[in-house]
Amino acid sequence: MSNIPVELKYAKTHEWARTNDDGSVTVGISDTAQDQLGDMVFIEVPEVGATVTAEEACAVVESVKAASDVYAPVGGKIVEVNEGLADSPETVNNDAYGEGWIFRIEPSDAGELGALMDADGYTGFLAAEDH
Amino acid sequence: MPFIPHSETDVREMLATIGSDSIEELFDEIPDSLRTGKLSGVPEGMIEQEITRLMMQRAEADGRPLCFMGAGAYDHHIPAAVWEITTRGEFYSAYTPYQAEASQGTLQLIYEYQTMMAQLTGLDVSNASLYDGASGLAEAVLMAVRANRKSKSRRILIPTTVHPYYRQTTHTIVNNQKIELVEVPYCPEGGNTLAEALKQYEGEDIAALVIQQPNFFGILEDVDILTDWAHAQGALVIGVANPIAMALLKPPGAWGVKGADIACGEGQPLGVPMMGGGPYFGFMCCKQEFVRQMPGRIVGRTVDRDDVVGYTLTLQAREQHIRRSKATSNICTNQGLLVTAATIHMSLLGAEGLKRVAQACHANARKLVDALTASEYVEPVFKRPYFHETALRFSLPLDNVMRPLNAHNILPGYALQQDYPELADTLLVCATETRTDADIEMYADHLGRIIKTQTAAGCPVKPKMA
Numbered sequence: 001m002s003n004i005p006v007e008l009k010y011a012k013t014h015e016w017a018r019t020n021d022d023g024s025v026t027v028g029i030s031d032t033a034q035d036q037l038g039d040m041v042f043i044e045v046p047e048v049g050a051t052v053t054a055e056e057a058c059a060v061v062e063s064v065k066a067a068s069d070v071y072a073p074v075g076g077k078i079v080e081v082n083e084g085l086a087d088s089p090e091t092v093n094n095d096a097y098g099e100g101w102i103f104r105i106e107p108s109d110a111g112e113l114g115a116l117m118d119a120d121g122y123t124g125f126l127a128a129e130d131h
Numbered sequence: 132m133p134f135i136p137h138s139e140t141d142v143r144e145m146l147a148t149i150g151s152d153s154i155e156e157l158f159d160e161i162p163d164s165l166r167t168g169k170l171s172g173v174p175e176g177m178i179e180q181e182i183t184r185l186m187m188q189r190a191e192a193d194g195r196p197l198c199f200m201g202a203g204a205y206d207h208h209i210p211a212a213v214w215e216i217t218t219r220g221e222f223y224s225a226y227t228p229y230q231a232e233a234s235q236g237t238l239q240l241i242y243e244y245q246t247m248m249a250q251l252t253g254l255d256v257s258n259a260s261l262y263d264g265a266s267g268l269a270e271a272v273l274m275a276v277r278a279n280r281k282s283k284s285r286r287i288l289i290p291t292t293v294h295p296y297y298r299q300t301t302h303t304i305v306n307n308q309k310i311e312l313v314e315v316p317y318c319p320e321g322g323n324t325l326a327e328a329l330k331q332y333e334g335e336d337i338a339a340l341v342i343q344q345p346n347f348f349g350i351l352e353d354v355d356i357l358t359d360w361a362h363a364q365g366a367l368v369i370g371v372a373n374p375i376a377m378a379l380l381k382p383p384g385a386w387g388v389k390g391a392d393i394a395c396g397e398g399q400p401l402g403v404p405m406m407g408g409g410p411y412f413g414f415m416c417c418k419q420e421f422v423r424q425m426p427g428r429i430v431g432r433t434v435d436r437d438d439v440v441g442y443t444l445t446l447q448a449r450e451q452h453i454r455r456s457k458a459t460s461n462i463c464t465n466q467g468l469l470v471t472a473a474t475i476h477m478s479l480l481g482a483e484g485l486k487r488v489a490q491a492c493h494a495n496a497r498k499l500v501d502a503l504t505a506s507e508y509v510e511p512v513f514k515r516p517y518f519h520e521t522a523l524r525f526s527l528p529l530d531n532v533m534r535p536l537n538a539h540n541i542l543p544g545y546a547l548q549q550d551y552p553e554l555a556d557t558l559l560v561c562a563t564e565t566r567t568d569a570d571i572e573m574y575a576d577h578l579g580r581i582i583k584t585q586t587a588a589g590c591p592v593k594p595k596m597a
Binding site: 041 | 453
C-alpha cells in the first residue's frame with residue numbers, strides 16, 4: 001500500500017502539491033511514482049524565476065530505468081528549487097514527500113489547485129490505473 | 132558476431148506460424164496511395180564481373196590527382212595497419228553494440244576513442260561519434276539551445292568563416308525548430324572574425340557563438356577573445372575544430388577563461404581516406420555539466436558484480452528509446468567503423484606523432500604559399516597566421532589557371548567564389564604532411580609556365596592545355 005498523505009493534493013501525472021503558509025506551492029513526485037521509477041540517478045530542476053503554466057513539463061526525474069517529466073500542477077513562477085537533489089537524487093526515493101521535494105511555485109491562480117485530486121481521489125485513481 | 136540472414140525456409144516457417152502467405156501481405160494495412168509502387172530509375176541487377184568492371188572504370192575516371200585541396204577533407208597518410216586491423220571480422224560492424232555481454236571489445240574501443248577525443252579537445256566528455264562534421268555542428272547548435280537555460284532567444288551567432296557546407300547543413304536541420312542563425316561577417320584583411328563585428332549583439336540574448344578553429348579559410352581565429360566575449364554575454368561557445376590542428380593549437384576546452392562549452396568537428400583527418408562525400412564521422416565533446424544534453428551514444432567504464440572492469444552504454448536516459456520525443460537527438464547511432472579506424476590511427480601515431488603530423492602540415496603549407504606567391508600574379512588574401520591552408524588571389528582569371536592544372540593531374544585548390552562571391556579568382560590551397568617538396572615544386576613550376584603563357588606580352592594565344 002502506497003503512502004498517500006491526506007494533507008496533499010495530487011495530479012494525474014503523479015505529482016503532489018503542498019500549499020504553504022505563504023501561499024506558495026511545493027511540488028514533488030508521489031511515493032508511488034518514485035517506487036515505479038526505481039533508483040533515481042539525476043533530477044533536472046527548473047530555473048528559479050521561470051514562469052510555467054499548469055501541466056507544463058518543467059523538471060525531469062531520471063532513474064536507472066527511465067526518465068520522466070515532472071509537470072507543474074499549477075501555473076505560476078518558480079521561486080525555489082531543491083538544489084540538494086543535484087548531489088543526492090536518491091532523496092526522492094527515500095523521502096518523496098519531505099526532503100525529496102523538487103520545486104516551489106508561487107501560483108498565479110490558486111484556484112487551479114481545485115483541479116487536483118485529494119488523497120482519496122488519488123488512491124482511487126491509482127486503483128483504476130492498475131486495471 | 133556473425134550475421135546470418137534468414138533462409139527461405141526460415142521465412143516460410145515464420146510466415147506459417149503467424150498464418151500469413153507472404154511478406155507483402157504484412158504491409159497490407161498501408162494504403163495504396165502511400166505506396167511508391169515500382170521504383171523507376173533503378174537499373175536491373177548486374178553480375179559480379181560486370182559490377183567489378185564498372186567500378187574499376189569509375190575509379191580510373193577519378194584518377195589520382197596530386198591534391199592541394201582541403202576545404203574540409205584532408206589528404207593525410209594512413210598507416211597500412213589502420214585499415215588492416217579495422218576490417219578484421221571482430222570490428223567489421225558499423226553499428227553501436229547494444230549488448231554489453233557480447234560486445235566488450237567494441238565498447239572498450241569506443242571508450243578509448245572517447246578518452247582520446249576528450250584529451251584532444253581539452254573537454255570532459257566525448258560521445259561515441261556522429262555522422263559527420265556538418266551534422267555534428269547542427270547537433271551542437273541544438274544542444275546549446277537546450278543547455279543554455281538562461282537564454283530564451285534560440286539565437287545562434289555563426290561567423291561566415293565557418294565552413295559554408297556546415298552552415299547550410301545546420302540551417303537545414305535547425306530551420307524548422309525556431310532557431311535563428313545570425314551570420315557574422317569576417318574581416319576582409321585578416322580573414323577572421325573580429326570582436327568588433329560582435330559588438331552590435333552586446334547585451335542581447337544569444338544562446339551560443341560558433342567559432343571554427345582553424346576557420347574555413349585556414350586562418351586562426353582569436354579564440355580567447357571571442358570565447359570570453361560570448362561568455363560575458365551569457366552565451367555558450369561551440370568550437371568547431373580540426374582534430375589534427377588540435378595537436379598543435381590550444382584545444383577548445385582551454386579557450387579563454389572558461390573554455391568552449393562544446394567542441395565538434397570532422398573526424399576524417401584521423402585515419403579516414405578521402406572518399407567522394409564520405410562516409411566520414413563527426414566528433415563531439417563537452418563540459419561535464421552539459422553531458423545530459425549531449426546527443427549520441429556514450430560508453431562508460433564500470434565494474435560487474437565480480438568487480439571486473441567492463442564497458443557499457445551509459446546515460447541512456449538522453450536517448451530516444453527512453454525519452455521518446457524529448458530525446459536529446461534522434462541521432463542515436465554513430466559511425467562505428469570509422470571511429471574504429473580513428474582510434475587505431477591515433478593509437479599508432481600517439482600524441483607525439485599527431486603533433487609531428489600537425490607541424491609537418493604547417494611547414495608544408497608555408498612552403499607551398501612561398502612557392503606559389505613567388506609569382507607576381509599570386510598573393511595571399513589574408514594577413515593572419517594559418518594552419519595548413521590559406522587563400523591566394525590570382526590577378527588573372529582563375530578558370531584559365533585551374534583548367535590546365537587539372538589537365539596536368541593537379542588539384543590546385545578550392546575556388547572560394549562559389550561560396551563567397553566577393554572572393555573572385557581566389558583559391559583555397561592546402562598542403563598536408565603528404566605533400567613533398569617535389570610535389571610543391573611541380574605545382575609551382577606548372578603554375579609558373581601557365582601564367583607565363585597567359586601573360587606573355589602581345590601573345591593573346593590561349594595555352595594549349597586550356
